Amino acid sequence: MIISIASGKGGTGKTTVTTNLAAALNGRAELLDCDVEEPNAHLFLHPVIAREETVAIPVPLVDESRCTLCKKCAAICRFNALAVVGRQVLVFPELCHGCGGCLLICPEDAITETGREVGAIRLGRSGAVGFIDGRLRVGEAMSPPLIKRVRAAADPERITLIDAPPGTSCPVIAAMHGADFVVLVTEPTPFGLHDLKLAVEAVRLLGIPAGLVVNRADLGDDAVFRYAESEDLPLLLAIPFDRHIAEAYSRGQLIVDALPDWRQRFVELYQQIDTIVCRNTTTCANSSSSAAKAAPARPA
Amino acid sequence: MRELVIVSGKGGTGKTSLTAAFASLAKNSVLCDADVDAADLHLLMAPQVVQRADFMGGSKALINPDLCTGCGTCRTLCRFDAISERFAVDPIRCEGCGVCVDFCPAAAIDFPVQRCGEWFVSATRFGPMVHARLGIAEENSGKLVSLVRRQARQLAEEQGHDLLITDGPPGIGCPVIAAIGGATALAVVVEPTVSGRHDLERVLDLAAHFRVPAMVCVNKYDLNLDMTEAIEAMATRRNAALLGRVPFDPVFTRAMVAGTTLFEFGETTPAHRCVRDIWDTLAASPAMNALGIVDLKAVPHLNKA
Numbered sequence: 032m033i034i035s036i037a038s039g040k041g042g043t044g045k046t047t048v049t050t051n052l053a054a055a056l057n058g059r060a061e062l063l064d065c066d067v068e069e070p071n072a073h074l075f076l077h078p079v080i081a082r083e084e085t086v087a088i089p090v091p092l093v094d095e096s097r098c099t100l101c102k103k104c105a106a107i108c109r110f111n112a113l114a115v116v117g118r119q120v121l122v123f124p125e126l127c128h129g130c131g132g133c134l135l136i137c138p139e140d141a142i143t144e145t146g147r148e149v150g151a152i153r154l155g156r157s158g159a160v161g162f163i164d165g166r167l168r169v170g171e172a173m174s175p176p177l178i179k180r181v182r183a184a185a186d187p188e189r190i191t192l193i194d195a196p197p198g199t200s201c202p203v204i205a206a207m208h209g210a211d212f213v214v215l216v217t218e219p220t221p222f223g224l225h226d227l228k229l230a231v232e233a234v235r236l237l238g239i240p241a242g243l244v245v246n247r248a249d250l251g252d253d254a255v256f257r258y259a260e261s262e263d264l265p266l267l268l269a270i271p272f273d274r275h276i277a278e279a280y281s282r283g284q285l286i287v288d289a290l291p292d293w294r295q296r297f298v299e300l301y302q303q304i305d306t307i308v309c310r311n312t313t314t315c316a317n318s319s320s321s322a323a324k325a326a327p328a329r330p331a
Numbered sequence: 332m333r334e335l336v337i338v339s340g341k342g343g344t345g346k347t348s349l350t351a352a353f354a355s356l357a358k359n360s361v362l363c364d365a366d367v368d369a370a371d372l373h374l375l376m377a378p379q380v381v382q383r384a385d386f387m388g389g390s391k392a393l394i395n396p397d398l399c400t401g402c403g404t405c406r407t408l409c410r411f412d413a414i415s416e417r418f419a420v421d422p423i424r425c426e427g428c429g430v431c432v433d434f435c436p437a438a439a440i441d442f443p444v445q446r447c448g449e450w451f452v453s454a455t456r457f458g459p460m461v462h463a464r465l466g467i468a469e470e471n472s473g474k475l476v477s478l479v480r481r482q483a484r485q486l487a488e489e490q491g492h493d494l495l496i497t498d499g500p501p502g503i504g505c506p507v508i509a510a511i512g513g514a515t516a517l518a519v520v521v522e523p524t525v526s527g528r529h530d531l532e533r534v535l536d537l538a539a540h541f542r543v544p545a546m547v548c549v550n551k552y553d554l555n556l557d558m559t560e561a562i563e564a565m566a567t568r569r570n571a572a573l574l575g576r577v578p579f580d581p582v583f584t585r586a587m588v589a590g591t592t593l594f595e596f597g598e599t600t601p602a603h604r605c606v607r608d609i610w611d612t613l614a615a616s617p618a619m620n621a622l623g624i625v626d627l628k629a630v631p632h633l634n635k636a
Contacts, residue, residue, distance in 0.1 A: 039369050041342010041501040046526065068502035069340050069533060071526040109389065109429050130410055130428030169536040172473060172505035197342040197501050198368035201470045204423055220587050222347065226369040232467045237423070250581055252588050274554075277579075281555035283525035 033191040034304060035210040037234075039226030041197035043216045044246035044270065047280060048300075049194040050075040051287050053160045055297035061161030061189040065178045065206040066196040067150060070164045074283045076157035083153045086165070086180045087146030088129040088173070093120045097141035104133035104142060125172065150177045152184060161189055178205040190301075199226075199233045207234065211308050213241040214267065214300075219251035224258060231262060240311055242304065247272040265307065268300050332487050333515040333619055334480075334495040336365070336543075340530030342501035344520045345550040348583050349606065350498040351375040351592040354457045356610045360494040362455065363483035364462035365510040367448065367475045372498045375592055378453030378460050386463065386478065388447030388471035389427035392420045398439030405431035405440065423468055447471050450479055452486065459486055473509035476500070480510065503537045511538065516618035517545040518574060523558035531562060535569050544618035545571045548609050552576035572616060575609040577602055 036049045046064075050072050053062040064072040091104070091113065098120055105113045105120070112127040113120060124147045134142045150167040165181040167174050174196070182205075185191045195206035207213055213234045217223040227243075234241045243259050248269035259266055270276070270286075279289035287294040337350045350372060354362050364372040392413070394405070399418050406414045409431055413424035420431075432440045447470070450463035461483035465472050480497060487495050497514070500506040511517060517538055521531045531547065538545040547566040552559040563573055578601060586596035593606060613619060 040371070041339075041369075042522075043343055066502075068504045068507075069526075069530040071341070071529060074525040074529055107429070107433055109427060128426050128428055130426060130430050131408070132428055132430040132433065135408065135430065135434065167504060169503060169533055170508075170540045172508050174504045198472075199467050200368045200465055200472045200506075201468070202504065204468045208423065218343075220584055221374050221590065222371040222587060225371055225374055229369060229467060236468055250584050277554050281522075281524040281527075281558055 032212075032305070032308065033193065033210040034212045034214060035193040035195050035207045036214045036216060037195040037203060037207055037230055038197055038216045039199060039230035040217065040223055043218050043223060044244070045197070045216050046071045046075065046194055047246065047286065048214060048216050048244050049192050051285050051293065051297050052301060053192050054285050054287050055294050056160075056190060056301055058159030059190050060192055061163065061186050063181050063185055063191060063193045064164035065181050065193050067165035067167045067174050067177045067181065068196060068202075070166055072194050073162070073164055075285055076160065076162060078155040078157040078162035080153045080155035082155070083151055085148055085151050086177050087148045088127070088176050089131065089144040090124040090127040090129060090147045091122055091133050091142045092145040093122060094141045094143065095119070097139045099139055101138065103136045103138065107132045107136045128173070129176070149173060152177070152181050154184060161186055174202045175205040178202060199229045203233065204237070207237055207239065210239055211312075212304050213239050214244055214304070215241055215264070216244045216246055217255055218247045219245055219253065219255040221254070223251070224255045227255065227258070231264065240307055242267040242307065244268045244270065244300070246270045265303070267303050268296065332484065332493055332495065334484065334497060335516055335518060335613065335619065336497040336499045336511050336514040337518045337520060338499035338507060338511065338534055339501055339520045340503060340534035341522070341526050344522045344527065345577070345583065346520050347371045347375070347498055348587060348593065349518075349520055349548075349550070350496060352594060352606050353610055353613070354496055355592040355594045356607065357457070357494055357496060359492050360458055360496050361483050361487040361490075361492045362458065362460040363479055363495055363497040364460070365476045365479060365497050365506070366500040367463040367465045367479065368472055368500060368506060370462055370464060372460070373462055375587065375590060376455040376457070376460055377590065378451070378455050378462065380451045380453045382452040384450055385446050386448040386450055386465075386475050388445050388469060388474060390429065390442040390444050391422050391425045391427055392429070392431050393441040393443060394418050394420055395439045395441060398437050400437045400439070402436060404434055404436060408434055427470070445469075448475055450475065450482070452482065458492065459490065461486060473505040476506045476509035503533050507534075507537065508541070511543050512541055514543050515621075516616065517543055518613060519545050519547045519571070520550050521547060521562055522551050523549055523555040523562060525558070528558065528562050528565065532565065535566070535571055539569070546574050546613065546616060546618060547571045548574035548577065550577045551579040553578045572618065574612050575605060577605045577609070
């Protein structure tokens, strides 16, 4: 089971929902922080990191002794990452998408590949919860290759919880593609509603079932709730604005630790998702009964 | 012409609410919404669109089944797993590199240019505004950000506005890089949380990387006073000027629900004074006033040009 937690608008509580859900599910869950531009889940889960890997994408390296300056590489590159200037091929690695076209087209076999570091992934554990995150190198523009690497490292035996980046463009799609369910987290404000509508369009485009978590549910108006009803978007959980929650969050504390009543509510959130996913699919890997078993309180 | 870009690293810290409040305090400015992925500024500005245009991004492969021989070359060469066993291109996975197009032995693959979104020039009660909407699941958000900023800058120069206020996207990736390059200064809005502090560090690193001066204001500072102080100390260590603090105040949400900026909403709270002070500090800051020129309009030869 793969569950992506996304939002459209930033700062609505994606990381709060993902980290608390992971803690509530304990050892059954693995959290993937795919908000690689600003990864925050580690600040709440304090994982022990077992391994760190640098992630690079392939970029061309031109052997000038073989190059005949035929310009075919520059012509095939749609991203303007190669240019022939005077008697030299200039490579702009930061523009390269790593498609390998130049390598294939070069008639002299003058191009090989080297790596451009886009960031790093870290793998570890927080108690029994599996943990993987990606950190985009500062100054690097392309996050999707790194997001894909974080996802490729996931343990298929566990419930995968993906903390997605905000927005609706390619990085978000990379974090939602292939998920069984998307939890959309929003706040009941005009900005929250506007961006929720965009996020709903994105999940519909991908054909993934979705449900709603409304955070700071009592600050704003009721337009988000009316929209959810009209769109048949199930309301899975409403988290009120509570200064205790906001302050616990500000210190890096989980809600399920600060206010233990919430642990059961996050377990129930998962059970609702599991029910919806099972209804939609014939094969069901994680039945709700096994999820309930997986949810004893974590040792303090 | 000067450009102030409001960014945050972490999303939802109050960029757009503050941008709108600044717009209502600024004189003679042009507004630009560079958060093309999830643009919200228009919800407070009620822009009247005077000009709209399509944004054409990259191309995507399209296999013509009548010409396809099923040889499998495209599937072998595609590094993005975008081509199915039945030789259909998944437009979401397609990176637009065109390798399959060029190497298809049957020349069966088209490469149509995609309409990735649209952009607008509008009139608002605070002056002209340039904004955009990127299509859902589209790429090239950085290109669209560059486009709206270029248009806004051009408009400001043509119409004699001396300030551009740009609402930036969250994060530190492609659209943010496109939003801050060449800006006069950044106002970074941060909240006093562990996430806010972590994300601020990365956005300040990015600002330093691109050599754009950054200034910091802490929103909802009273949610964690210790963290506010830690953030301000960190910002100071990194040579980011401090703009001030704004308390947590539901008046921001109420004003947003009413579709107005803070200062138009019929209530006055301590937050108003704070935001006004922050704007005054910004407007008079050394970063926004290179060479000590506070009022560009008052410089005779610049005025003539």
